[in-house]
Amino acid sequence: MRVLIAKVGLDGHDRGAKVVARALREVGMEVSYTGIRQTPQEVVERAVRERPDVVGLSILSSAHMELFPRVIEGLHERGLGDVVIVAGGIIPEADAARLREHGVGAIFGPGSSLKAIVEFIEQAAQQQGG
Secondary structure (H helix, E strand, O other): EEEEEEEEOOOOOOHHHHHHHHHHHHHOOOHHHHOOOOOOOOHHHHHHHHOOOOEEEOOOOOOOHHHHHHHHHHHHHHEEEEEEEEOOOOOOHHHHHHHHHHHHEEEEOOOHHHHHHHHHHHHHHOOOOO
16 A cells, blocks of 8 residues: 655644654555655645555644645546545644545544554555555
């Protein structure tokens, strides 16, 4: 299973994204990490090149309602609408509900268990035939 972990926007805090990436690698997933300060377009282009089963979007800068939908729309426009989208970071519950409407499958905030993240990704990918 291929997973792309992306830090979108001006957020420079990536410890959580790196911890999740490592946990996913440890259970046998192929994981790539974009690094910090990616534009939505850069994330989409990377996904087009790598064809991941899952895209994990991480943010702590409060720009999730602007940036995440742009990534999701870009993925749909480029034929990757079936990719599972997972979000992580500080996302208020009211925004989380709206992001789910845009296609985010799950949202994991600070303190989320790595086991829960791994299990969600494995189950979601299985449901989509990954």
